[in-house]
Amino acid sequence: MGDLVIILIVLVGLFFGVRTTIKHMKGQGGCCGGSVPKARKKTLKNKKIAERIITIEGMHCQNCKNSVERQLNQIDGVAANVNLKKQIAIVSLEYMIDDNELKAAIEKAGFSVTDIQLQKN
Numbered sequence: 618m619g620d621l622v623i624i625l626i627v628l629v630g631l632f633f634g635v636r637t638t639i640k641h642m643k644g645q646g647g648c649c650g651g652s653v654p655k656a657r658k659k660t661l662k663n664k665k666i667a668e669r670i671i672t673i674e675g676m677h678c679q680n681c682k683n684s685v686e687r688q689l690n691q692i693d694g695v696a697a698n699v700n701l702k703k704q705i706a707i708v709s710l711e712y713m714i715d716d717n718e719l720k721a722a723i724e725k726a727g728f729s730v731t732d733i734q735l736q737k738n
Contacts, residue, residue, distance in 0.1 A: 659690040659697070661711045669708040669716075672732040673723060676701055684726040692722060 676682060682701045689697035694711040708719060720730045 657690070659695075661694070661696050661709055663711045665696075665709045666712060667710045668736040669706075669710065669719065670732075670734045670736060671706040671708060671719060671723065671730055673699075673704055673706060674729040674731050676704055676728060681728070685723055685728060688722040688726040689719065692718060695719070 673685060676685065676699070679701070682699045685706060686697050686699050689695055689699075689706060689708060692714065694714060696709045697706050699706045706723070716733045719733065723730050
């Protein structure tokens with residue numbers, strides 16, 4: 618009887634562990650050390666002259682998305698929108714900004730940049 622109780626406890630633990638892992642991998646879990654406030658939608662003050670598509674590695678959840686958007690939107694002349702499922706940031710620019718500055722902001726949030734593509738208007 619004692620073995621049956623232990624097996625049941627282990628199975629219940631495995632069930633919740635697998636369920637949490639699946640949610641985490643779909644970007645629905647609350648990982649990354651707690652809740653990061655949602656980034657405010659930022660609009661450019663002047664005309665957009667270019668757009669960059671930045672591929673980002675390491676984002677898993679809404680908190681990750683919010684962290685990246687907040688860091689990028691702190692840069693003057695930048696308005697960022699992160700797509701968690703595609704693992705990209707679409708960055709609108711008022712004036713040309715060095716790729717290294719954008720990359721540094723993303724790395725400051727704790728993520729890796731794998732590609733930056735320039736889309737001219």
